[in-house]
Amino acid sequence: MTTNLTLNTSFTLARDSFGRLNLTDAAGALHENVSPVRAFPIQAPEQGISLVSTDGKEVAWIESLGELSGANAALVREELQGREFMPEIARILSVTSYATPCTWSVDTNRGPTEFVLRGEEDIRRIGSDTLLVSDNHGIHFLIRNQYELDKHSKKILDRFL
Known part of the structure; x- marks a missing residue:
């Protein structure tokens, strides 16, 4: 049986x-090497975060990062950034072909890059306007709002949807 703790002050x-993250709970128990895991990483990245031990057991639950002290919230965000890698596509510059597999050249929030799209099925809808694009290496690229892309990017993306 797992004990869920609601984190507060x-x-x-x-x-x-x-450099490992350790949690000391209100009872003084030390939980070593905990890792934060988001319940909803795309739709609610600041809410529903579980802190799990190395054996995968939940030791704490964070309803919202906003309820944590500044120092604790900063440590959780820092740990999440080190574990998660999901660049956001800001612009689609070009594609080598409209048939798959093809190479996409894109601008992301982490800089320009290229990746290979294996098939149209590697572009998945998440919600009404959000897309998740997987490359041939399993890296996920996020398009937070497909309707906010520039005209050129929308035109390319429409050919694959």
Whole structure:
């Protein structure tokens, strides 16, 4: 049976000498090397975060990062950034072909890059305007709002949807 703790100001997060995240709960119990995992990483990235131990057991639950102290929220965000890699596509510059597989050249929030799209099925809808694009290496690229892309990007994307 797992005990779920609602995190508030009665806990502390700290890094040990190896850089691992440790949680000390209100009862003083130390939970070493915890990892944050988002319940809804795309639609609600700041809410519903579980802190799990190395064996995958939940040791704490964070309803919202906004309810944490600044230092604890910063540690959780820092840990999440180190674990998650999902660049957001800002513009689609070009594609080598409208038949798959093809190479896409894109601008992302992490800089320009190219990736290979294996098939149209690697573009998935998440909600009404959000898309998740997977490349041939399993890296996921997010298009947060397909309707806010520039005209050229929309034209290319429409050929694949």
